[in-house]
Amino acid sequence: MALRLVSQRLFTQSAISARKAASASLLRAANSTAVASSTATSELPSVHDVMINLTFVDPSGARRKVPGIIGKTLYDISEMHGIELGPASVGGAADAIRSDTWTEPLFGEGPCTGFDHVLLVGPGVETAKPRDHIEMRMLNHYWDDDEIFPESRLATQITLTKKMDGMTVYVPDRICDDIP
Structure with missing residues (x-):
């Protein structure tokens, strides 16, 4: 039996051959994975595919065009660009x-305040998830009836889609949310 000293350890020649074969096998697998992943990256969406343009109009009428990321909420985008909408709901x-017979309670996934009220106008508004009774209850609780319109939504409840490219978001006057 031939012994060989490798890194201060004695190994048999057959053990060394087995290790080399295993290393070569792993290297081949890694190379084939790299080739597969490089072809998969060509299928990933471009920045243009995941970005849309939004226009925020503040209470004074000043307009600000900002890029938005598809899949993020309107509140996330406003926060990302420093546009104040109040506390997240x-x-x-x-x-x-x-x-028809089963309703599942999802704790932590619904609105709990109505501070982030916005008005949506323009392309893609119809693609937003319809306003549910909880969102409407929050709007009614925090805002007066004359301040709520059919376009009224909570920014945390609007997930951006590609069809919302060019949408205008009107930000009404804020209600007091910083009482000590």
């Missing part, structure tokens, strides 16, 4: 209707 209980 997330963390409340919501119900998911699973069937």
